[in-house]
Amino acid sequence: MSDAPILGPVNRVTDLAAASDFEKKHTPQIDIDEVDGAYVVTVTVGAEVPHPNQPDHYITWIELLAGEAAIARFDLSPIATTPTVSVVVNADPGTVLTAIEHCNLHGLWAAEVTL
Numbered sequence: 001m002s003d004a005p006i007l008g009p010v011n012r013v014t015d016l017a018a019a020s021d022f023e024k025k026h027t028p029q030i031d032i033d034e035v036d037g038a039y040v041v042t043v044t045v046g047a048e049v050p051h052p053n054q055p056d057h058y059i060t061w062i063e064l065l066a067g068e069a070a071i072a073r074f075d076l077s078p079i080a081t082t083p084t085v086s087v088v089v090n091a092d093p094g095t096v097l098t099a100i101e102h103c104n105l106h107g108l109w110a111a112e113v114t115l
């Protein structure tokens with residue numbers, strides 16, 4: 001078995017309410033809390049429909065972009081981690097944040113929010 005490609009295509013779900021369980025368990029959910037003038041950004045994969053988290057099928061990494069710039073990246077293991085990460089972001093209101101995740105079997109999935 002080979003891993004899914006990391007150079008694309010990037011899957012994006014435009015209507016999560018109408019998405020399939022397969023799409024829901026791969027699409028990153030981005031939650032934002034404002035704390036002391038900064039943003040605590042939490043990205044969860046499988047928030048509504050849990051994604052498998054086993055050595056043969058798991059989320060290998062999650063990356064966060066602000067506009068076109070990569071600002072955080074988390075390499076994950078299915079051993080002792082779950083695909084939820086948080087980072088404090090100092091960015092201007094109106095900045096578009098994009099979360100991209102890589103499933104070792106099903107490739108790249110992205111979602112975005114505007115601060």
Ligand SMILES: [Fe+2]
Pocket residue numbers: 026051057058103104105106
């Ligand atoms: Fe998957």
